[in-house]
Amino acid sequence: MANELLDDLKWRGLLYQQTDEEGMRKLLDEQKISLYCGVDPTADSMHIGHIVPLLTLRRFQQHGHQPILLVGGATGMIGDPSGRNEERQLQTVEQIDRNVEAIKVQMQQIFDFNAENGAQMVNNRDWIGSMSIIEFLRDFGKLISVNYMLAKDSVASRLEGGISFTEFSYTLIQAIDFNHLYDNYNCRVQIGGSDQWGNITSGLEVIRKNHEEETKAFGITIPLVTKADGTKFGKTAGGSVWLDAKKTSPYEFYQFWINTADADVIKYLKIFTFLERETIEKLEQSVETEAHLRTAQKALAEEMTRLIHGEGALEDAQRITKALFSGDLKALSSEEMKAAFKDVPSVELAKEPANIVDLLVEAGISPSKRQAREDVTNGAISINGEKVTDLEHIVDIADRLDDEFAIFRRGKKKYHMIQFN
Structure with a gap:
């Protein structure tokens, strides 16, 4: 089963780095495991760039392993320097809490929480939030040298421009998460994006130094998703x-x-x-x-x-x-039209009755009154899916959806939204 799962991940292009591929295969052959992926609640929604590691974690669940979903109520208040060239803007505790709840709902859409190996959701503020600065420095600060942390790409790339001690300490705080889940949830693997390699290996280092027995913990990263032309995805x-x-x-x-x-x-x-x-x-x-x-x-x-x-x-x-x-816009509700035409050219006009020809020119839909008259008489103009051929047509409240906007089409594909105020 381990070979089947890992080979499938390779075929899908989902394996970028592994700390110990042979050891990982052996572990997965021997037992079902718990493994985790973390998301910091820096916004009240994830975007599609966030979900590749999560979907990979879901693939492990489909093969009988148990996913642990860590929402970083603590790390989200610190700020991950990975992949950034400037400090993050710190958010309030209240905003972080709102973000955590919103992300939890989105996690529930992706994972199965009711199966025998149902997903578990945890918040690292539950164990980091109560830790004193003395505990942090004595129990964990002694395990990782400054030289070790300076060698991490996420830190090294920021040294010239400057990095705060807050963000400098992020990799150690995330390492505490992996150690906590290893001890309390028998979590053996962390999955993350390619920018998380340094944080994952810090976690493995803390686990190794905290345990006398041979540790069986591993890390996997997922490659950055790009378009074929090399531009950013998502x-x-x-x-x-x-x-x-x-x-x-x-x-x-x-x-x-x-x-x-x-x-x-x-x-x-x-x-x-x-x-x-x-x-x-x-x-x-x-x-x-x-x-x-x-x-x-x-x-x-x-x-x-x-x-x-x-x-x-x-x-x-x-x-x-x-x-x-x-072209059958009449089949759509006003809300659906608003969503569908969100990005078409838009102009704001006053809520006053107006002749169709004058309005087409004022809104920039037709370049001149002569062209506007031709467009109307030739049947090239429609309002909200209804063709308008009368040069004397008055655009008024009957043409406005929710008394707010109207969708004009000129020709087959040129749509415009007029918002009335």
């Missing part, structure tokens, strides 16, 4: 793709995945979905032979939207997509 024109439906709607989430480039889609199917190898290989063939059908992208979008937002949200996202493709 960003759109509007910013990060969040798991919180209020920050990134299920429709936007679905569209992010369905717009994946052909060069990336199979890689993402391997990394993010739980589809079997045979299924992914068939989808890979479809990319090569019938890429225009975008079958692989549809599978990726469906799997990810269902996982994060559920079946109902997936169906809504697909319905909105179908309505936009067909």
